[in-house]
Amino acid sequence: MSLVERRQSNAVSATQKWKTTVAHSVQRVSGFGRAYSFRRRRVVAAAIVAVSLALDAGLVSVMHSALLHTGVMTGWMLMSCLILLILIGVRRRIPVLPLGTMSVWTQVHIYTGVFAMGVFAMHVPAVLQGRLIASGYLEGSLSGLFLLVSGSGVYGLIASRRIPWRLTNVGEQVRMDQIPWYREQIARSVSQEVQALTNPASIAVIGEFHRRYLSRYIGGKPSLLYLLVPTSVRRRRVLAGLVELNRYLEEEGCRVCGRLAALVRRRDDLDYQYALQLRLRVWVMFHSTASIALVVMAIIHGILAMRFVES
């Protein structure tokens, strides 16, 4: 800072202070002023989408007043958006070409999706009349499919932000393809613990518990219900059973029970990791398959609609 600038800085007026405070607040909320941040990216992208939708709505209103077919314009917009949205799948499968990073593509995908939902509301008259599904078999199915894909997209956005956080906070960080191997290791450890028992009382008590409950839990796969809604109910029941055994066991047997409880917890963490990772993968498959179906149906709808418009 030069001497001149230093002198000037001493005479800051109240207005300037107020302006500075406002500027700081805007910077804090929007992330402006920093080199780059996720917050700033969100604010800029959301603003662009909002402005685009406002312009689009204005255009539709003007065209509507002029008795023009707004459906044609919004339909083409939707079709363009859908094509742009499915292009992310193409980029994902071609990593060798400098087509931009997947991160940028994902951001474009998210905000184009939001924009498409807005355009969809303008395109489908039923939405403006308070109904979500359009009338007619094809149009009804198409609008239903659009809402399904949009819904799954919104869910995916939330899931891809929340599930990693949950995965990080539970147990070890294991790859999904390694989970069956880890399960086998745990099952083997449990068997070894049980087989290593020497005390007759422990063999009887722990052996029976292992035969009736533990081996089924450790050797089996998680149920479909658990995969859909992973809870700690099973783990708590098995652990409670192991704790219950302590009163029938001597010191060594209690220690074995403690080690078995640790293995049960580890197994449950693995199942939890498996369920959440599977959910993310199934979601990607579902969303991409539904998106392709949507595009196909949209093309059919477009061809039919254009024929109607031309006629």
Next chain:
Amino acid sequence: MPPVDSVTVHRPRRWDEPMDPHMTDADVDWLLARMPFAGLDASQFPKSIPLDGVLKNDCRLHRFSPGQVIVREGDYANSAFLVLEGNAELITRPLPPDVLGRREVEKRSWPEALWQFLRPSGVREARNPEDVTPDVELHDRPGTDHLSAASSDKSNHSAGEAETQPTLFLQDFGGLVRAGQTARLVAGELFGEVATMLRGPHGATVVAGENATLLEIRLQGLKMLQRDTAFAERMEEHYREHWLAIHLKEIPLLRFVPESNLRNVVEHTQLRSFGRLQWNADYSKTRKLSPAEQIESEPIVAREGHHVTDLIIVRSGFGRVCQNYGSAQRTTAYLGKGHVFGLEEITLSVTGGNGSPMPLQHSLRAVGFLDTLHIPVECFAREVLPHIRRSELPPNAAEAMLHSPSTVESRERRALKRARSDSESVSSVSGNEEASGTNVQAKAWDDLPSPTGTSFEPTGLLEFIVQNRYNNGRQAMIIDLHRCTRCDDCVKACADVHDGNPRFARIGNHHERLQFVEACMHCTDPVCMIGCPTGALHRDEATGLVRISENICIGCGVCAKGCPYDNIEMVAVSDPKGRPFLDVKSKQPITKATKCDMCSGLPSGPACAAACPHDALVRIDLSESPPLEDWLRRRT
């Protein structure tokens, strides 16, 4: 008396594995009769490590044919060479990589990359024949029958393992000599010692001339030879004369110091080393220690609370800056090459900022290995401090400088001068130009390495990085686990661009939300390169990436064993039809070292980072803290 169930073994000794098992006593006698060894004082060597033992076990004799490459520019050094007979030629201009036997990775064009992607070989680790064998002239190393040439009464010996390693001959060597593009090294001259001591790359290629007989001295031997005061002084003198000024000039803090002052600094600077150069050998043990234990085990360079006597500059290696906290010490920063320690304390002491000399506020410890330059306080205050920009000093020190009585008058003069120049510039330069000029200047400053190192917050992350030596990584792969959906798109993309062979797996240590993936980090101190017998593992000078020239990789596995992070894998290679390559003589499979190459052949750059849809994966330089700090700050 030992316990009954104990197993008795021989305690390993220093020279159980000599550098060259074929060195004989006659060889040693021959060496001892020649300079510089004839002039060494054998009494200065300990009884357990005598001079003749050093020559016999830490040295190897070579007789090179004319045109044979002795060391290549860019190869990392583990030993120095002394010319005994004949001469060697140092190539004074950089040679193209292909001349040195390295096949540089060429960027593929879009169509080529796409074509290769669409037509994978479907074979694990498929290679074309030209990628498996070298395209330079390779010969078996000639027998080191120096003694038959030097004195006929000594027997020839086979060179054993080393002789079977391929060697390289420089094409048109005679032409380079005739064109005056070489400098001659004659008998008695030592080269490669600076690169060896600093764990850096050779600065030039050296090729054997006529009748070149050289002695290769490995680092351990070189260090022992320095016990002889005259030899050590000669080496230090050589370093001072040729290298120290260059190294000092490379330090940002000293870049404005005039030549005359720099000469005085060179004269007074002391060179010191701490820790163990082969830190990778202990790494697997030390990383398991608790931070407190590890800090305690590290050699101390400067202790907190002591009077500051030198400005310490890191020449190579890493240092840990720590501070007493409670009953232990906590890490506050780490220092790498070019960073300085003690600047604030010296400046405050010299300027009298606190009214009395300020003791060191932190301790400095060697993390693994640390090589330092020590500039005495008086010399620093006299020759260097007046030429350091205030903006580069720590804030307290800068403040003290500002209020130093000696600088008040000159500061006022400068202020008036600046005010005048401000008004002149306002009248002559348009506002935009001025702003852009300032921005460019500011950017240039930002690009400079932080002179004092920077600390991470929280301390846990910093200690984790130092503990695991991830600060060695220049292209470390970090995954933010709070964003990673475990989709493995990064691994799939890596496999897709490497013909179905991923160069990393999504595994590695993690600290809180950050996972440090086991992928080549293209280290600042690439210990993997040190033992490479052919120089196949080398650093690309343009990009700084550690590369493998597969055509000259002999599959010895030294690099894979040397990499402390287990990021190099040895693989058996096949041709695109799936037929394994076998050695003609032994019929053993041909193996090659593989690791992350940062997709350097692709037009798109690293596929892993580009493939992550959630901004979870980054390749980042951990040798400085700001890149990681910035990356973490951005994630809000």
